Amino acid sequence: MARAIVHMDLDTFFVSCERLSNSKLEGIPLIIGGGDRGVVASCSYEARTFGVRSAMPIRMAMRLCPQAKIIKGDMDLYSKLSFTVTQIIEEKAPIVEKASIDEHYLDITGMDKFYGCYKWTNELAQTVTKETGLPISFALSVNKTVSKIGTGESKPKGNLEIPEDKVRPFLNPLSVKKIPMVGDVTFQLLSRIGIRTIQTLSEMPAEVLQQMIGKNGIELWKKANGIDNNPVEPYKERKSVSTEQTFNQDSIDIHAMKAILIGMVEKLAYQLRSEQWLTSTVVVKIKYANFDTQTKQCTVSYTSADHVLIKTVVELFDKLYDRRMRLRMIGINFNGLVRGTYQINLFEDTLEMIALYQAMDKIKKRFGFDAVGRVGTILQNRL
CATH class of the missing domain: 3.40.1170.60 (MutS, DNA mismatch repair protein, domain I)
Known part of the structure; x- marks a missing residue:
């Protein structure tokens, strides 16, 4: 089936x-x-x-x-409306994966036995718009790749059904840029050798694609041929990310502790961006030598940018650490997370800042987290 x-x-x-x-x-x-x-x-x-x-x-x-x-x-408004849409879909659909703040995948395999899949999906889309006032498009097909491409072709306010025997005719004339995993760099590479349509890409030997673009070559060939066995994964919202460090010896070195906190922020913020999360609540935690534990938190505009979170964490630490007593442990927690289609806060950051984060994250992903970072953090790690 x-x-x-x-x-x-x-x-x-x-x-x-x-x-x-x-x-x-x-x-x-x-x-x-x-x-x-x-x-x-x-x-x-x-x-x-x-x-x-x-x-x-x-x-x-x-x-x-x-x-x-x-x-x-x-972002507060967008997050609330996104949550409402997700609730409506989850109440109706058997398996739901929330791919981003405005995208969902549904697995309704077998529903044709009881109710036409296309008719059911169309009625669900109408329900979403009726209850929220938000326009929504959808595509129904045999896998995630084809249905996502189909949605892009059906917008705005459209709907599309692509049965199994129509997948190749549907994909063939489209630009290779329509495949979700094809970015500008890959598109330019393929264009230089005359590959501009999905049909041309699908007819290339998979091994040649692998030699050209690396390990993703086989996966790209599969998608061009309408092959995608990735399951729809039930949606589970992450609540928070956190880290803490207990010292071997109780410390009163404020500068060293701030350097450690900055390093923690860099790692957690990179995790947020890698998984496409934004945080709205920052919590700093300290434990004194006598085991007395204190926390302080504040709300921020949704972000995953190091420079915003570092400033917030340092300010919270300065307010929280108000005794001349050695510390046993420090920690950070980012919660109030929401999904987003953007890896950093596009509403606040400049183009230069965005380019910097994207470049740093690319280096970290390829060579490891410690390959690049702030000077203070690197020096602290080497001490």
């Missing part, structure tokens, strides 16, 4: 959320993002007709579409 996998994607989610709050934003070019040196987090279809795209520098977007209205963005 062929699988029935659905990909549901909220259309221009951030824009739709803002329009729910303010109906005057309907029908106008709208850009969600940071200030002049920031980037576009999301944009309306009206802005896209002028060439505006996500992750584009705000300044460039405004040159393309000077009449656009810019809104900083409200």
Whole structure:
């Protein structure tokens, strides 16, 4: 029996959320993002007709579409509405995977015995829009890759069914950029040797692709041929990430402890970005030599950026450590986590800062976490 996998994607989610709050934003070019040196987090279809795209520098977007209205963005609002949508879907679907703040995969295999899969999914999409006011698109096919590509082709406010015998005819004429794992670098590499459509890619020997782009070559070949056996994994929300360190000898060296805290933040923030989480609550914990344990916390705008979290942690530590007594342990906890499609806070950070984090994370992923970091942390680790 062929699988029935659905990909549901909220259309221009951030824009739709803002329009729910303010109906005057309907029908106008709208850009969600940071200030002049920031980037576009999301944009309306009206802005896209002028060439505006996500992750584009705000300044460039405004040159393309000077009449656009810019809104900083409200992650609290987006997170609440995302949670509501997830609840609606989980109440109806047997297996749900939340892929990001605005995307869900559903495994409804076998539902055709009782109810048409396409009809059921269409009614679920209508329920989401009716109860939240948010437009949503979906595609139904035999696996996650094909259904995700199908959703992209059905937007906005569209729906698409791609049965097993139609998978190859559907995929063949599309650009290789439509395959989820193909980024700009891979696309340029393939384009240089004349591979621009999925059909051409699918007809290449898998071994040649592996030699060209490494271990992902086989996986890319499979996706081009409509092969994807990855399961829909039931959605489980991570509540927090944390770490702590107990000293071999009780310490009163404030500078050393702050360096350790900064190192902890770097590791936890990298974990957040790697898993695409944002935190809203920062907690610092200390344990004195007499085993008295104290904590202090504060709320921050959703982020996973080192420089924001380091500043917050150091400030909390300064307020918390108010006795001239040796410390036995220090620790950090980031909670109030939400999923996001962006690895860092696009509403606050400049284009230069985003590029820096992406470069550092790429180096860490390839050569290990300790391959690059802040000077103070590296020096502390070598002492």
